[in-house]
Amino acid sequence: MARSIILYDLKDKEVDVLVIGGGITGAGIALDAASRGLSTALVDMQDFAAGTSSRSTKLVHGGLRYLKQFEVKMVSEVGKERAIVYENGPHVTTPEWMLLPIYKGGTFGKYTTSMGLRVYDFLAGVKKSERRKMLDASTTLEKEPLLKKEGLKGSGYYVEYRTDDARLTIEVIKKAVEFGARAVNYTKAVDFLFENKKINGVKVVDQLTGKAFNLYAKKIVNATGPWVDFVRRYDLSRNGKTLKLTKGVHIVIDQKRFPLKQAIYYDTPDNRMVFAIPRDGKTYVGTTDTFYEDDLANPLITNSDRDYLLQTINHMFPTIQITSEDIESSWSGLRPLIHEEGKHPSEISRKDEIWVSDSGLITIAGGKLTGYRKMAETVVDLIGSSLKKEIGKKIPSCRTKRIAISGGDIHDLDRFIEEQVSHAQKFGLTKEEVRILAKQYGTNLEKVFSILEENSHLNKYQLPKNLFGALIYCIEHEMVVKPSDFFIRRTGALYFNLNQVEQSKEKVLNFMSNYYKWSLKETELNKKELEQQLKNAKTSY
Incomplete structure (x- = not known):
């Protein structure tokens, strides 16, 4: 509700740092900068996390496969960051x-796997309770009976971290806002402003109203992921490396059809690696790795993408024989990688790089979701040393290693959920509904309960109470302005609970239309956009 007010307050005023891009990298930079006392603003032309940061494999993983490419430093840094990401946002x-x-x-032998995982444990500083184990074939099949038995020699067993990438991004942005940052979605940077050939601002256009604003900043960061090179076109002194985009595809299958008990990281007949992961009654499988040059905002799944993943599933789990008709939903995302001539998509390094153009524009590209906090620290350190030279402003060192993200101040999630279950009884919520809400909103669940208590008179659309409370919370605290924001990036329902979306989409649309006082035209546009997103999610079958 405060989008226009935030933009108006920023208009023609100078902040210390302006971040373009509201994915996990930009979110991390905004939090780091704001927590060090820098006045900070963040804009994104779409919704927060609408690009790569809602379309990943949804793992905060340490990059085990990068050991094969001898990227020891990356494995060490990213491996250690996994635990920090978890500790700061356990919900x-x-x-x-x-x-x-x-x-x-296969790709991995018993000895090389054992040694690789041991080195991985050492480099990543894995805690004792999560260190790798080597299992024989029979124990492996006990863990996952669906695995192909022929040629099975055993397995490595180690810990990764599963996440909700979009929710992680939103919670980081909300924490940045707690520290004073101002963040606005659907606000597109359309040009840079210059003074003496140095960038000192950005012209932005509110994509919902069409209004243009000039925003000024001492330092401007281009953290737009797949759009990095596009944004750099506005920079008169464009230089540095370019991006190479690769596409990763994931498909979702109901567990009744693919009853996977155990997360699996398996190699394919063409020596790639794919994840199969159980999540909330579904199994999702991905990812592919192919070069991509089409529509950046809507990378779609092709028949060959779909068929490739189905072949890998049926090769590794031969008794279930999954077909395209079994796929419920899907998503496709883009990896912005630093271009390396002549390399296959899966061989290009996932390391991040930062470069500063002659105009002063700071660009960050590449990298992994897991390393977002460290990447942000590096960028803000660079900003700090530059501000010290230019205006004598000294900023504190990074604090984010021990800053819980919004909703993340929880020591024991299971205990927290149990405590909230009794509280939720008066609203008629089930334990499962409370568990899902707690894993989405963490300690902010108490605000959701307050909303249910105070706004029951608004629920004339007869939305399920868990959805009703979440919707108002997301509108009032997470800048949801479209139904697709809610169903994709605030709840993940469009990927993992399509039935819920189908059953409630009209009610949510009508509620939002009334809440925001949309015209008939605005309501119809939002309806069409959601229907298109549903269609895109179903393109796999």
């Missing part, structure tokens, strides 16, 4: 034991 990140099956003639 949106969960430890997940991962099974790495070893087959005769």
